[in-house]
Amino acid sequence: MEWHLLLQLVMNGLIVGMLYGVVAMCFVLIYKASQIVNFAQGEFLLIGAWICWWLLTKQHLPFVWSFVVTLAFMMAFGLLVQIVVLRPLIGEPVISVIMMTIGLSIFFQALMKWVFGVLPQPFPPITEIASVSILGLQVQTVYLMSMAVSVLLMGGFAWFFKSSRMGLAMRATSFDQQVAQSLGISVRQVFALSWGISAMVSAIAGIVVGVVNGVSGALSIFGIKVFPAVILGGLDSIVGAVLGGLIVGVLENVAQFADSQFLKWGNLYEIAPFYVLIVILMIKPYGLFGKRDIERV
Amino acid sequence: MSSDAFRPCGDFKTAYSRDQTIFPTSWSRNFCILGIIAVSLAPFFADRYVLSLLIQIGYLGIAALGLNILVGFTGQISIGHAVFFGFGGFASCFLSNQAGLPPALSVPLAGLMTTAVGLVFGLPAARLKGLYLAIATLAAQFILQDFFGRAQWFTGGVNGTVAPPISLFGFAFDRDERYLYVVLAYVVLLYVAAANLLRTRDGRAIVAVRDYYLAAEMMGVNLAKYRTLSFGIASFYAGIGGALYAHYLGFMSIEGLDIGFSIQFLAMVIIGGLGSIMGSLLGTAFMILLPQAVNAMVKTLDGGAIDHALGLHEGLPFLREMMIGAAIILFLIFEPDGLAHRWKQIKAYWKLFPFSY
Numbered sequence: 301m302e303w304h305l306l307l308q309l310v311m312n313g314l315i316v317g318m319l320y321g322v323v324a325m326c327f328v329l330i331y332k333a334s335q336i337v338n339f340a341q342g343e344f345l346l347i348g349a350w351i352c353w354w355l356l357t358k359q360h361l362p363f364v365w366s367f368v369v370t371l372a373f374m375m376a377f378g379l380l381v382q383i384v385v386l387r388p389l390i391g392e393p394v395i396s397v398i399m400m401t402i403g404l405s406i407f408f409q410a411l412m413k414w415v416f417g418v419l420p421q422p423f424p425p426i427t428e429i430a431s432v433s434i435l436g437l438q439v440q441t442v443y444l445m446s447m448a449v450s451v452l453l454m455g456g457f458a459w460f461f462k463s464s465r466m467g468l469a470m471r472a473t474s475f476d477q478q479v480a481q482s483l484g485i486s487v488r489q490v491f492a493l494s495w496g497i498s499a500m501v502s503a504i505a506g507i508v509v510g511v512v513n514g515v516s517g518a519l520s521i522f523g524i525k526v527f528p529a530v531i532l533g534g535l536d537s538i539v540g541a542v543l544g545g546l547i548v549g550v551l552e553n554v555a556q557f558a559d560s561q562f563l564k565w566g567n568l569y570e571i572a573p574f575y576v577l578i579v580i581l582m583i584k585p586y587g588l589f590g591k592r593d594i595e596r597v
Numbered sequence: 598m599s600s601d602a603f604r605p606c607g608d609f610k611t612a613y614s615r616d617q618t619i620f621p622t623s624w625s626r627n628f629c630i631l632g633i634i635a636v637s638l639a640p641f642f643a644d645r646y647v648l649s650l651l652i653q654i655g656y657l658g659i660a661a662l663g664l665n666i667l668v669g670f671t672g673q674i675s676i677g678h679a680v681f682f683g684f685g686g687f688a689s690c691f692l693s694n695q696a697g698l699p700p701a702l703s704v705p706l707a708g709l710m711t712t713a714v715g716l717v718f719g720l721p722a723a724r725l726k727g728l729y730l731a732i733a734t735l736a737a738q739f740i741l742q743d744f745f746g747r748a749q750w751f752t753g754g755v756n757g758t759v760a761p762p763i764s765l766f767g768f769a770f771d772r773d774e775r776y777l778y779v780v781l782a783y784v785v786l787l788y789v790a791a792a793n794l795l796r797t798r799d800g801r802a803i804v805a806v807r808d809y810y811l812a813a814e815m816m817g818v819n820l821a822k823y824r825t826l827s828f829g830i831a832s833f834y835a836g837i838g839g840a841l842y843a844h845y846l847g848f849m850s851i852e853g854l855d856i857g858f859s860i861q862f863l864a865m866v867i868i869g870g871l872g873s874i875m876g877s878l879l880g881t882a883f884m885i886l887l888p889q890a891v892n893a894m895v896k897t898l899d900g901g902a903i904d905h906a907l908g909l910h911e912g913l914p915f916l917r918e919m920m921i922g923a924a925i926i927l928f929l930i931f932e933p934d935g936l937a938h939r940w941k942q943i944k945a946y947w948k949l950f951p952f953s954y
């Protein structure tokens with residue numbers, strides 16, 4: 301019976317890990333393009349989920365439309381945040397930029413609580429079928445859907461960076477800003493767009509989590525859980541971010557299993573990723589796939 | 598060494614000692630002494646509310662100064678200052694309850710214990726910088742917070758622990774009017790110590806590490822040593838601040854030591870001015886007074902049209918949080934060097950008044 305529980309938990313871990321991967325991917329996108337560590341990533345999820353919830357339940361739009369409107373809004377929101385508050389900070393020390401994103405995170409978290417209240421709100425059900433059974437495991441349809449969305453997003457990212465013009469421009473910018481600029485790429489546009497895309501894709505993840513668990517302030521935890529994932533994978537590797545997210549998701553659930561079966565410490569679910577984070581920083585600070593920062597004097 | 602009454606209109610220093618002096622003019626020193634006297638007379642004319650604000654500014658200001666030494670002077674980022682603050686508080690309670698030490702002695706000892714913990718976390722931090730350090734301290738925040746919840750013998754778990762009032766030679770500092778002097782003494786002592794630290798070789802080495810760590814290493818500054826050292830110093834200040842907090846409330850609990858509190862410390866340092874000793878106190882005062890100002894504002898709007906339209910009354914706690922976020926954002930955009938810089942500009946304006954060129 302324990303093996304069954306373990307399997308179920310690993311499955312859950314994979315599903316949550318996929319979402320961590322998506323959010324970590326967005327985080328890395330911003331980091332690669334503009335060298336900004338975004339502490340407000342979780343708030344992107346939160347805002348997206350709340351907006352979609354509001355459109356669905358208060359404005360009575362069909363799901364598809366509220367989804368599309370939310371995405372458009374989040375794109376504009378991401379662009380706006382970059383242009384209004386982060387552009388003036390170019391050239392400022394790291395601590396200022398980090399504090400700016402922390403300030404944004406505090407501001408929007410409080411704003412969302414004020415506007416939408418502190419109680420978690422459920423999404424109206426999207427499908428009729430509650431759960432399907434795969435290999436003897438009961439898997440909720442929303443979980444399957446979330447997994448499909450995650451895979452789709454990852455595929456979309458891969459295509460975007462491999463083939464699309466803008467994606468290539470972004471990669472060029474992250475490789476060398478001066479060279480990119482001399483080739484006619486507008487670095488300002490790339491910065492702004494990376495924030496826009498990041499906010500939009502995070503919002504998709506937010507909506508998926510909202511559909512599965514309901515919307516509440518707890519969504520912004522994702523913004524913190526992203527750190528172990530990206531450090532594990534390497535701050536500037538998108539593949540690393542996805543893998544890191546998966547590992548963190550599984551690790552959390554295995555830690556919970558170990559905790560409930562053997563250790564009885566309690567709360568290990570939340571803390572285990574951070575212990576791993578410290579260990580990774582000690583032995584391999586650039587992560588599994590990150591680029592080593594070589595400094596020449 | 599005599600000092601001028603006024604600031605000369607230019608830089609005419611002829612000795613290093615003149616350059617390094619804490620108070621460049623006798624006026625600045627006298628004003629500082631006047632300020633201390635004014636605060637120490639506060640119990641005679643101010644009410645309890647003002648006193649409690651002053652005490653809060655005092656103990657948080659001590660912890661903020663520690664963070665400023667770490668962030669502003671050494672250039673190391675820490676997003677886990679609140680847990681060190683909390684550790685100091687719990688350590689002092691533990692020492693006075695379990696070990697039976699008088700609280701007057703347990704406060705400095707708690708500072709030393711926190712230093713030890715800070716050094717443990719500072720050792721790995723010595724290898725990291727910038728973003729990686731920020732994330733490592735974020736992890737420290739969660740791990741130590743978890744430890745506080747777990748370690749019943751140390752923190753009393755969810756119930757918290759009692760902190761006996763500080764007393765010296767049978768005189769108990771158990772009321773705001775009296776406790777103010779304890780906090781004031783610690784503030785003066787630790788701020789003077791910090792100002793002097795930065796005039797020593799170690800202080801200059803710390804600043805050199807911030808300005809360019811490779812150049813500092815070339816000049817023979819031991820990077821690992823000074824990064825760890827500044828982590829230790831920051832923890833010491835946080836520990837003292839936390840211990841004073843615990844004995845002021847008479848109670849210490851794990852609540853409120855979350856990441857939001859750590860961020861508030863960072864906000865104090867940023868708003869006050871990175872790398873400014875006086876700025877730490879200014880920033881703390883700003884962060885303490887800001888929620889009070891929001892409360893006052895909501896009170897004046899109470900019942901009006903704006904109140905009804907926005908539901909200000911119900912949203913008050915969120916409004917306060919939002920204001921903290923907004924203050925950080927606006928300061929970073931419009932005054933990245935903080936209040937200390939603004940103060941310098943005001944001084945510069947008056948120095949040249951009325952013929953500014």
